[in-house]
Amino acid sequence: MTSRALQRLWDWSCSAPGALPLEQRRSYEVIAQTFVLASLGHLLFACVLIGLQTSLLIVLNLACVATNTAALMLHRRLQLHWAMTVKLTATLLLITSSVWLIGPDAGFEYYFFLLLCEMLISDMAARYKIVMSATVGSVALATLLMAPHSTPWMLEAKEFREDIRLTNLVMVFLILSLILWRLHVITERCEHHFRRDATHDYLTTVLNRRAIFHEASMLWQQGRDFTLLLLDADHFKQVNDTHGHTAGDEVLRHLAYILRAALREDDRLGRVGGEEFLMIFPDSTRDEVLSVASRIRRCLVEQPCRMEALTLPVTFSMGMATAQEATSLQALIDMADRRLYRAKSAGRDQLVMSDLEIIGPAAVL
Numbered sequence: 001m002t003s004r005a006l007q008r009l010w011d012w013s014c015s016a017p018g019a020l021p022l023e024q025r026r027s028y029e030v031i032a033q034t035f036v037l038a039s040l041g042h043l044l045f046a047c048v049l050i051g052l053q054t055s056l057l058i059v060l061n062l063a064c065v066a067t068n069t070a071a072l073m074l075h076r077r078l079q080l081h082w083a084m085t086v087k088l089t090a091t092l093l094l095i096t097s098s099v100w101l102i103g104p105d106a107g108f109e110y111y112f113f114l115l116l117c118e119m120l121i122s123d124m125a126a127r128y129k130i131v132m133s134a135t136v137g138s139v140a141l142a143t144l145l146m147a148p149h150s151t152p153w154m155l156e157a158k159e160f161r162e163d164i165r166l167t168n169l170v171m172v173f174l175i176l177s178l179i180l181w182r183l184h185v186i187t188e189r190c191e192h193h194f195r196r197d198a199t200h201d202y203l204t205t206v207l208n209r210r211a212i213f214h215e216a217s218m219l220w221q222q223g224r225d226f227t228l229l230l231l232d233a234d235h236f237k238q239v240n241d242t243h244g245h246t247a248g249d250e251v252l253r254h255l256a257y258i259l260r261a262a263l264r265e266d267d268r269l270g271r272v273g274g275e276e277f278l279m280i281f282p283d284s285t286r287d288e289v290l291s292v293a294s295r296i297r298r299c300l301v302e303q304p305c306r307m308e309a310l311t312l313p314v315t316f317s318m319g320m321a322t323a324q325e326a327t328s329l330q331a332l333i334d335m336a337d338r339r340l341y342r343a344k345s346a347g348r349d350q351l352v353m354s355d356l357e358i359i360g361p362a363a364v365l
């Protein structure tokens with residue numbers, strides 16, 4: 001019961017408001033998690049300090065829990081810069097007061113560095129980061145230079161300061177691990193996005209032109225036997241002109257869905273132009289590729305693209321070429337291209353398998 005309530009509280013605190021664009025949601029959630037985790041950290045620290053009986057530091061940590069909650073509320077209202085500023089200011093005040101009260105060699109000084117790391121890896125604008133870094137740096141320098149090193153109280157509370165230093169060391173280790181782990185997650189996510197964006201078509205999510213030709217070139221270099229099938233949607237301009245570009249995009253996504261469904265495990269699919277796709281079939285006979293082409297045509301008839309009240313049937317003209325027919329990859333691609341345009345000039349919705357074989361829709365279906 002308690003764990004479910006805590007989970008719900010965590011989900012509520014960290015989930016992005018519906019109005020936020022998709023690309024900003026993940027960053028929003030990571031910062032919201034930071035506010036919640038920071039509150040928990042201050043609460044934990046306040047509990048540890050109860051054992052050490054330092055009422056002022058306990059109050060300051062509880063004040064930080066309150067300001068982090070306020071920052072989370074601002075964050076939920078999408079006042080992102082204000083939220084971050086409130087959190088940073090409260091934490092900076094806490095660190096400065098702690099150094100001033102307990103001394104500059106009790107481990108509090110490390111938190112300046114952590115605060116800087118925390119801010120620099122956040123998604124804030126560069127100008128904001130520069131201003132805040134300069135502020136944190138100046139406050140840290142001034143505090144470390146001006147804070148008293150050995151007041152009578154500090155000399156008296158030597159044992160207490162040792163306990164605090166140990167607690168700080170453990171906390172700094174935990175927070176640093178958390179920051180490094182977060183940095184790792186962010187880097188992994190960026191790398192994944194970059195790799196996907198560099199190789200995939202944004203609209204249909206199949207491979208893009210460069211990636212599909214790279215696949216073909218790898219197969220060619222390995223001396224593998226493979227077949228290319230170049231497909232071009234017929235009269236696609238009419239779809240755009242009659243129903244608009246958004247409908248055209250939807251049709252392209254639908255075509256990619258139909259083609260992807262026809263792929264076998266080793267086959268590859270890419271979008272090489274506006275309404276032109278390339279399929280690669282490694283180690284496949286011409287009959288096998290013919291049967292894939294038949295399946296695609298059947299699917300196009302049985303499942304035309306449907307948008308609300310609209311049904312938008314589209315056909316493909318196709319050109320096929322097998323690796324054995326050409327002496328270079330470029331010659332092979334040109335051959336598939338020539339056959340595709342023969343299919344177009346033969347009336348569209350045709351499959352040209354070789355210089356002699358044209359297969360019309362009726363024959364394939």
Ligand SMILES: Nc1nc2c(ncn2[C@@H]2O[C@H](COP(=O)(O)OP(=O)(O)OP(=O)(O)O)[C@@H](O)[C@H]2O)c(=O)[nH]1
Binds near residue numbers: 234273
């Ligand atoms: N919606 C949409 N349209 C695109 C995209 N890329 C290219 N197009 C359109 O695709 C159409 C291609 O037109 P054409 O090259 O004349 O070919 P077609 O009308 O299919 O005629 P044929 O190929 O001769 O059968 C153009 O209107 C382009 O604007 C895209 O990403 N989305």
